[in-house]
Amino acid sequence: MHVAFDTLHQNVGARAIDDILPSLLNKLQSSDESSAYALSALKEIMSVRSNVVFPVLIPTLITVPISAFNACALASLVTVAGPALNKRLTAILEALVETLMTEQDPETIEALKATTEAFLLSVDDEDGLHTLTVTLMEYARDDDPAKRAIACDITAQFFNESELDATYYVADWIHLLMLLLDDPSEKVIESAWNALTA
Numbered sequence: 001m002h003v004a005f006d007t008l009h010q011n012v013g014a015r016a017i018d019d020i021l022p023s024l025l026n027k028l029q030s031s032d033e034s035s036a037y038a039l040s041a042l043k044e045i046m047s048v049r050s051n052v053v054f055p056v057l058i059p060t061l062i063t064v065p066i067s068a069f070n071a072c073a074l075a076s077l078v079t080v081a082g083p084a085l086n087k088r089l090t091a092i093l094e095a096l097v098e099t100l101m102t103e104q105d106p107e108t109i110e111a112l113k114a115t116t117e118a119f120l121l122s123v124d125d126e127d128g129l130h131t132l133t134v135t136l137m138e139y140a141r142d143d144d145p146a147k148r149a150i151a152c153d154i155t156a157q158f159f160n161e162s163e164l165d166a167t168y169y170v171a172d173w174i175h176l177l178m179l180l181l182d183d184p185s186e187k188v189i190e191s192a193w194n195a196l197t198a
Contacts, residue, residue: 042073042077043077054085055084061074065099065103068111072111074119075119078119089131093119096154097147129164137173137176145188146187148188149187152180153194153195155195174196177193178196
């Protein structure tokens, strides 16, 4: 599949995306087994043309609130996004955080957490790490306690699961998280403590 798409893209350029991606995106939203085939096809295409395809897919998948299905699709696609992920990192993180702040459905919350894990593990270079850290620190200072707590939860998840060397940022994180231990919100204090432990 990816060889066919790559050849098509080399020969007809953007038309390959314009003609194929909308159909796959529509199938992705369907409730039958064609959605699984569409996701598989998108992963194959992403593995060779992520820099072209990822920007087209992302706006659909990160529309807030992110559904459980879109979260699962996003989790699959970020793992093959490669360097294209860095350009969309802030938008994806923002959509995940915004949805987690309001989502009540346990199944969707679990899908979002799994997506967040896949997303964090897909950040694999210094540029991505810097963007991720700066954005999470900004969220950890936000006026909304729910956003502060989620930023701390994601930070804990990052330090527990990622193999990236984030030593450069540890002192700044410790300083910020120590300040959050005096937060008016109990949830923020609990999340900050978990992040400090991580």
